[in-house]
Each structure stands twice: as structure tokens, then as C-alpha cells.
Amino acid sequence: MSTLYPDVTTVSRKIQLTDEEDKQLRQLSQVEHLPEDVLLRKWILDGLTHMRLERACTLYQRGQLNLSGAAHYARIGVEQMMHELTRRGIEHSPSVEQFVDGLETLADLFDKDGLRAAAAEVRKQEGLQPHKDTQPS
């Protein structure tokens, strides 16, 4: 048990720093008015957060995680995960094909011929396969 975190079990890790790194740590500790071990712990936690998020984005991009899986991995909300993916230019919106499928579904559900025509035009302009029901026989 730790006196700092009485409810959790803690472990100690030993790290090695060069003289220069050690000097920088001491300087920053003085500037920030924080003990060196507190600073080190903060940086490790920040680093873990950053690494989890980067890994989650990579796994999403590879198709190995979906949005909520990636959010869970990164320990953030789905909305923040969507924001992080967008910020990195990683596509998460439905594809054009999926969008057109959705229009056709809505056209069928609510009997909207206009939507059907709109979907057909998007298919044509985007070079997608015609919908199976509208293909010439």
C-alpha cells in the first residue's frame, strides 16, 4: 500500500536517466514546485493516455476497432473519439455507397420517389453500381 494512494496497490519502477536528463528534471521540479517523483508520475500518466489514444486511432484506421471500441480502448467518450479521428484525418463517416443505400432505404420506408431519383443520380455521378432493383434486365 502507498501512503499517497491508500486504497490501491502501487508498485515502484526504476528508471535510469543521464546526468543531463536528471539535471533537467531537478530544474523543472524547482520551477513547477513539484517533487520529482510527482512530476515523473504525471508524465508517465500523460504518456499512457497519449499512447492509448494513438493506438486506438491506429486500430480504428486498420479496421480492427469500431468507434465505441476505440473510445473504450482510449478511455474516452465516443464523441471525443470521433473528434480525435477527424482531427487526424481518419475517415469514420459512412461511405458514399452507404449513404446512397441509406437514401434508398428511406425511399422504401417512407415511399419517397424523389429520394430514389436522388440516390440514382448520386450513384451515376459517383460511378457506383446501379441499385439492384433499377438495373436493366
Add this chain to the structure above:
Amino acid sequence: MNKRNAVLDASFWINAHHSGVVDYLPDYFNLFVPTQVIQEVEYTPPDVDQLTSAGESFRSWRQAGQFECQDPVRPVDWFHAGENAAIGLAQEQGYVLLIDDQAPYHLAKARGLRAIASVDFIVLLYADNGLSHDEARARLAKSGPASHLKRAAAIALAVLARQRGDRDVNLVS
């Protein structure tokens, strides 16, 4: 108009909230939400004090009984808990799936489910005169889809504008 039963996924709600179209959903759908999706939308990370605006509005809707909480008997085992529950419920009950996440959307479609994205819903609102052309464009911009999707949606809006005779609309996007 006959309302359809639909199950909400977190991704759809978040985008629909940001594009300002969630209030139109009950005009078209009886909404069902699995517990896991509720937990995802209302999740607050330990180091964050408050819900996001999408989470806040979702919670208000839930507390006001504007959608029904329903869980599948057997969630699928394809993705993470929220999508698995939403897809499982859509499959069991024959509900429409409202989802904006590319990979589960793809698999759900491949398995014969009827899936709709928030961008589709915005186009439907324009088709039904619920939104003007400018409003539809503005909401598409707010929903934050990628440029390829915005272009495709603009084509759909242009076709509908021609049908509606919106002559003052600039059809070239």
C-alpha cells in the same frame, strides 16, 4: 405517415445532435435504445466534469421518455458492446438501424439490415420540406462528414431541389 421502429446507435445520435436534427426523429421513428448505447452516449471520462452537449440532450430525452430502452435477447458479437446491442436489437425486432459508424454500418447492411446515417436523414428532411436547401446544407456542414460524403449529399440535394422547383438554389456545389 407511418412511423417506423428504429434503434439508435451512439454515432448517429452524436452527429444528428450536432447537425440539429434530433428533434425531427420522432416524426419518423419510434426510437429504441439498448442500455449499452445509453452508457456510451452518457459516458463521462473520470477526468471530465460534465457530459458533452450530445450526452446532455440524450439524457434529457431519456428522462422525458422520448425513447424506449430495449435490449436484445442475444447481442451479436461483431464489434463493441454498444453496436453489438444495437445491431442485435435491429436483427431480432426488424428495426431500422440508425448508425454513423462505417464498419458496423457495412456489416449490418451486408447481413440484410436496413441502416440509415444521419446525412441520409438530413436529405430526407429536405425532401419532405422540413428543411430549406440552405438549412439542409448548413446542417450537413455541422454534422462534419468527410468531403466525399458532403459532395454526394450535395448531388442528392440538387436533384431534390430540381424536383421541388427551388429555382433560387445554386445547384452547383
